[in-house]
Amino acid sequence: MSQTMNLKEETLRRIDEVIPRYPQKRSAALPLLHLVQEDQGYISPEAMEWIAAKLDLEPINIWELVTFYPMLRDKPVGKKVVRVCRTLSCALQGSYKTCSALREALNCENGDTSPDGEVTVEFAECLASCHTGPVVMVNDDLYEHVDEKRAREIAGELDSGKGSGAAG
Numbered sequence: 001m002s003q004t005m006n007l008k009e010e011t012l013r014r015i016d017e018v019i020p021r022y023p024q025k026r027s028a029a030l031p032l033l034h035l036v037q038e039d040q041g042y043i044s045p046e047a048m049e050w051i052a053a054k055l056d057l058e059p060i061n062i063w064e065l066v067t068f069y070p071m072l073r074d075k076p077v078g079k080k081v082v083r084v085c086r087t088l089s090c091a092l093q094g095s096y097k098t099c100s101a102l103r104e105a106l107n108c109e110n111g112d113t114s115p116d117g118e119v120t121v122e123f124a125e126c127l128a129s130c131h132t133g134p135v136v137m138v139n140d141d142l143y144e145h146v147d148e149k150r151a152r153e154i155a156g157e158l159d160s161g162k163g164s165g166a167a168g
């Protein structure tokens, strides 16, 4: 394990600033996880060990946090992240079919991320637009009423590099 985990200098500086703000080092675990994820896109096993060592914890303590909080990732994500709401209202409006159509069209069937590392398709919990489901987010853009046909259109736009455009 390297001394700096190849983290950016800015991230290392912020980590060193954050830790002393807590009376107990262990309380800095979540802020550190967010900083590392912001820097590297996910929390690798090496990063979990590194954070644990920094905070005088065991790696298992860090792993438990990573697996508990849905916003923390233990795998790399694609350059584009497609999130499909699976909470009740969207699920009833067909979001599981939407997700399957996206996964098929974007070659993400055997896991969340396409083999070329371009796109991740994953489920998300309520995206706060329940009456316009199924709802999909592509990076920061919201798409509403995404049935299977619309899902394939969105996949086509992503494939052709147009990426996340107007909502609708």
Ligand code: FES
Pocket: 085, 086, 087, 088, 089, 090, 091, 125, 126, 127, 128, 129, 130, 131, 133, 135
């Ligand atoms: S249930 Fe899907 S946005 Fe709320």
